Amino acid sequence: MVFLFSLALAAYRERLRGVLPEAEWEAFVSASGRPLRRSARVTGRVPEAQISGERVPWDEKGYFAEIGGNDVAHLTGGVYIQEAAAMSAAAVLIEGGERLVVDACAAPGGKTVQLASTAECVVANDASSSRMASLAHNVQRCGASRRVVLCHGDARNVLASLEGSCCAVLVDAPCSGDTLSRRANTSLGAFLASSPAFREGALQRQLLSAAFLALRPGGKLVYSTCALDPAENEIVVRDFLDATPEAQLVGLDGPGADSALLPGTRRIWPHLEDTAGFFLAKIEKRGGEKPRPPEPKKKRCIFRDQLRAAWGIDEDLGSFVVRRKKVRNYELWIAPRDAPLDVLGVLVNRPGCKVLDALDHLDLETALKRDRVRWTHDFAVSCGWTVPLNHPRRVCLEDENHLVSYLRGHDLILQQQQRQPPLGCQVLVTRQDGLVLGLAKTRLPAGGAGLALKNQLPPAHRLRF
Ligand SMILES: C[S@@+](CC[C@H](N)C(=O)[O-])C[C@H]1O[C@@H](n2cnc3c(N)ncnc32)[C@H](O)[C@@H]1O
Secondary structure: OHHHHHHHHHHHHHHOOOOOOHHHHHHHHHHHOOOOOOEEEEOOOOOOOOOOOEEOOOOOOEEEOOOOOOOHHHHOOOEEEOOOHHHHHHHHHOOOOOOEEEEOOOOOOHHHHHHHOOOOEEEEEEOOHHHHHHHHHHHHHOOOHHHEEEEEOOHHHHHHHOOOOEEEEEEEOOOOOOOOHHHHOOOHHHHHHHOOOOOOHHHHHHHHHHHHHHEEEEEEEEEEEOOOOHHHOHHHHHHHHHHOOOEEEEOOOOOOEEOOOOEOEEEEOHHHHOOOOEEEEEEEEOOOOOOOOOOOOOOOOHHHHHHHHHHOOOOOOOEEEEEEEOOOEEEEEEEOOOOOHHHHHHHEEEOOEEEEEEOOOOOHHHHHHOOOEEEOHHHHHHHHHHOOOOOOOEEEOOOHHHHHHHHOOOOEEEOOOOOOOOOOOEEEEEOOOOOEEEEEEEEOOOOOOOEEEEEOOOHHHOOOO
């Protein structure tokens, strides 16, 4: 066994020869065998969410801190537990003002959530069905669905259909993950010896080319991997640049260090930054930026009026999309304004934030008029912040015990409210700071005094203790 580990290490050392100084090899191997420092990022959903811990140097919202999946800050979407080196890719891609951004290999979604905090529309795609579920869950948990179109397909097809139209593309490519030994809590030798041979080189090259084609002139892409083998990184990028005269490497000041093999691309090393290993390259499509098309004029829309009538929402949240499920069940969605839904067609899994389901097989207009609709948790979390603070359909949980009970999925009985909400309808349940936690249905409690709330927090978003 030990012999196999040394063999795997020796072969790997050979592969890293052009990028890692010999004098650093021992430090690198030793750092790659230490448990990974845990880290998380503030998403912006909870304005005052804070993480106490050392800051991640390349991301002002990233911290080294122990946050668990059952922490309230995580459950309510205030923070995203994310490896620190991996935070760098979206951070260097986004420059501000991007409208259409593609996250080509997006699941489970850490970088999608980062991108959605600034870009107008993020097309987040992944090829794996099982990983799509966690992508959808994470986007929803962090209140980002209104700006995210979820696609399920091969990124090469998705990118081809968006040819020449994207401001930015992130290719966080499938890779060998050769230094994820730290995450697996094992030595580098054992990790490399047990990893199956990596055969994705051709796919990485095709993803990079497809991403470049999808860019409009002046657009930028970031190619990243959590591997340190040059065959998956510098060599892929160098071959691409050699074959593509319209592409130019954009030098990066940080994070990590410039690669000795291809200066301008960056490497984050476990022994230098005390993170997992990471590689990133930023590439621009020459040709200057096209002027932005004018903002589309706001059209009068029946659904916008209905949203105002039901919740007092005045904000223009995006474009409305009606979907018909099975034969006669209608759903209303809000898609990001620049969503290329017609282009992406069947690949679109979720066009944005699902607002409501019409009940009783009614069409949407009639269902809304008769109040025969079921508003969704996604709507509450993504759009609830636009409901005025004094709206009668907001119920604030002032007591910490009530808050925890609600997050555990329990029904609640509250004292008489200052503003009694209408009975028999769905209300937003909020924390004292205004953060929307989810929905509940109101009714009169058995004794007649106060307010009973039937919990509608979906099981996947509940505290598990
Ligand atoms: C390194 S992971 C992405 C991590 C993700 N960017 C994040 O920050 O959470 C690579 C992803 O690529 C996906 N993938 C593999 N082949 C693909 C393809 N041809 N098209 C799209 N996605 C693909 C895998 O399912 C995997 O989720």
